[in-house]
Every structure is written in structure tokens, then in C-alpha cells.
Amino acid sequence: MELARVELFHEEQKENARREQYAVEGSKENIIVGSHVWVEDHDLAWLDGKVSKITEQDAEIQASNGKKVTAKLSKIYPKDTEAPAGGVDDMTKLSYLHEPGVLENLKARYELNEIYTYTGNILIAINPFQRLPHIYDGHMMQQYKGAPFGELSPHVFAVADVSYRAMINEGKSNSILVSGESGAGKTETTKMLMRYLAFLGGRVVTEGRTVEQQVLESNPVLEAFGNAKTVRNNNSR
Ligand SMILES: Nc1ncnc2c1ncn2[C@@H]1O[C@H](COP(=O)(O)OP(=O)(O)OP(=O)(O)O)[C@@H](O)[C@H]1O
Known part of the structure; x- marks a missing residue:
């Protein structure tokens, strides 16, 4: 399973973004015969x-x-035997926030093609290794536009939206950190973030083309520099 983690940083949210993770190890207090x-x-x-x-x-x-x-x-x-079969969309809803619980939840969602899951305001993205155009189309972008964070299913557009709104409303710079191992999907995730941000803000037409078109058209040119095929990724940068 290849994971990419998208982190949203906003001045006041920096501390919240580092939510404390806790592990519930076994002991004689919480494990008995039959557990x-x-x-x-x-x-x-x-x-x-x-x-x-x-x-x-x-x-x-x-x-x-x-x-x-x-x-x-x-x-x-x-193990939480009452966890929903299809998983939960925010990992903070899990009864036990330990590694096997988190991985089981992500696996259950991945099997339903749900590649995005929140952990508070951090978005976990799992590489689907297949095109899922329906989750990135214009209709989807329109749905996430202005929707309160957490109201719709976890999505990279929701992260871009909340970041854009904070920038506009509070007049402060915002950063979105995309991290993960090679081949996890950082470049693809960043492309979707840029597409959504261009969709929100790039409607001004200059020389017959919108800023949105121009920003997105620059992507393949930038990708051509420093591109390499590696063991983990055919399109590594
Ligand atoms: N959301 C996605 N939808 C469809 N395919 C994806 C998605 N994310 C990743 N992939 C597939 O996985 C491949 C590797 O992803 P990507 O190049 O984004 O990884 P990366 O994390 O940027 O890797 P590196 O650090 O090596 O550059 C992509 O070329 C694409 O085929």
C-alpha cells in the first residue's frame, strides 16, 4: 500500500495539525482470554x-x-470488533488509534475505491494505481467549492479549498505540505491541488487563454526536467 500524506498548514492550525497519536498496547488490564x-x-x-x-x-x-x-x-x-465494515472517513473516529487499526481502516476504504481518509485535518491519500476520473471532474470541483471542511467525503479538493478560503478571508499565506515515499502519489496529488486552485482563482483571460489553462499547461514542461524512471516509480522527480 503506497501512502501519501497531505498536510494543511495554516497559522492557527499548525498546532492542531500535529494531533497527538496514541497507541493502546496490550496489557493484563485490557487483554483477557477471548479478547x-x-x-x-x-x-x-x-x-x-x-x-x-x-x-x-x-x-x-x-x-x-x-x-x-x-x-x-x-x-x-x-481490535475494535464494532468498527464499521467500510471503515470510517476520519481516523479520529476509531476506538483505537494504533498501527493495525489505522491500516485496517485504510484497507477497508481502499477496497471500496475510497482513496482519501482524514486524520483530523490531515488527509491521507492512497495511490489507486488506476485512473479515477470521476473523483476529479468539474462536477466534483464545483461540489467542494466553499463546502465546510469535513462536510463532504475526504478529498484533496477539500484541503485546497480550505487553504484558499483562509488565504482570501484572512489575507495570510497558507502552505500545503505533500509528503510520502517515492511512488506514493505526491506529484499526482500536487497536480490535483493545482488544478483545483487554478479552477478557483484562474478565470482571468489573458491572450485568449485562462490562467487556469496556462498554469496546467506548464506542468508537463516542468515534469520534463529531472524526470527519471526508478524501481518505485516510472515517473519519478
Ligand atoms: N490519485 C491518483 N490517481 C491515479 N493514479 C495515481 C494517483 N496517484 C498516483 N498515481 C499513479 O502512481 C504513479 C506514481 O505517482 P507520483 O509520480 O505522483 O509519485 P511521487 O510520490 O511523486 O513519486 P516520486 O517521489 O518518485 O517522484 C503515477 O504516475 C500514477 O500512475
Whole structure:
């Protein structure tokens, strides 16, 4: 799973953007025989299962794939059995904000082609490795225009919109930070941000073409400089 994280920075929101993450490790207080848990797995990253026995600091887990695993209590994490099957659109709604819980939520959404998920006002984007034109078309841009943040499904347009509005209303500079490993989708995400910002502000026509057209047409030229094919990305910059 390739992840890109889009962070929105705004003077007053800088602190909020760094929401404290907490991990709920297993202990004798929150894990008993019969508890549903996550345990690390060499091949699958995380396996879910049910605790069948507890001895001193260890737990024996009957995993859902049939494996029997023994792990330290501090290395297992409680699983929320009531989490919605399709995941939640904001990770702050999860009962347990730990790695397996977060990954399971992103996986559930990805399987439904929901590539965007919020964690507060941070947007997590998962590379779909396929074109999803319907989520970036003109109708979609129109929908996000002026919509309060969090009202519509998580989207890169929502991040661009709130940033643009803050700049206009408060007259302050705003930055959007796009981070992620090679091939995660930073360039594609940035293109969508630029397209949306150009859509909002680029209606002035000069020499027969709108600023929107001119900004977007400059993209392939800029991409041509320093472009390379790497193991992780055919279009790396
Ligand atoms: N939102 C998306 N929709 C469709 N395809 C995407 C999307 N995001 C990424 N991709 C696909 O993944 C490929 C790699 O993405 P991209 O070039 O944006 O990665 P990157 O994070 O900028 O990588 P690098 O750091 O190596 O430059 C794209 O060429 C595209 O095929």
C-alpha cells in the first residue's frame, strides 16, 4: 500500500495539525482470554485473532487464518470488533488509534475505491494505481467549492479549498505540505491541488487563454526536467 500524506498548514492550525497519536498496547488490564486482538506477522504485517491463553507476560492467539501465535502482551493490540465494515472517513473516529487499526481502516476504504481518509485535518491519500476520473471532474470541483471542511467525503479538493478560503478571508499565506515515499502519489496529488486552485482563482483571460489553462499547461514542461524512471516509480522527480 503506497501512502501519501497531505498536510494543511495554516497559522492557527499548525498546532492542531500535529494531533497527538496514541497507541493502546496490550496489557493484563485490557487483554483477557477471548479478547479480539492484532498481532504482528512477518508476511501480512498484522494478523487478527482471539486470545486463547495468557501466561505471565505472553498471550497465545488463535489467528483468523488458522495460525496459532504466541506473542508478548505488550506487542499485541486490542481490535475494535464494532468498527464499521467500510471503515470510517476520519481516523479520529476509531476506538483505537494504533498501527493495525489505522491500516485496517485504510484497507477497508481502499477496497471500496475510497482513496482519501482524514486524520483530523490531515488527509491521507492512497495511490489507486488506476485512473479515477470521476473523483476529479468539474462536477466534483464545483461540489467542494466553499463546502465546510469535513462536510463532504475526504478529498484533496477539500484541503485546497480550505487553504484558499483562509488565504482570501484572512489575507495570510497558507502552505500545503505533500509528503510520502517515492511512488506514493505526491506529484499526482500536487497536480490535483493545482488544478483545483487554478479552477478557483484562474478565470482571468489573458491572450485568449485562462490562467487556469496556462498554469496546467506548464506542468508537463516542468515534469520534463529531472524526470527519471526508478524501481518505485516510472515517473519519478
Ligand atoms: N490519485 C491518483 N490517481 C491515479 N493514479 C495515481 C494517483 N496517484 C498516483 N498515481 C499513479 O502512481 C504513479 C506514481 O505517482 P507520483 O509520480 O505522483 O509519485 P511521487 O510520490 O511523486 O513519486 P516520486 O517521489 O518518485 O517522484 C503515477 O504516475 C500514477 O500512475
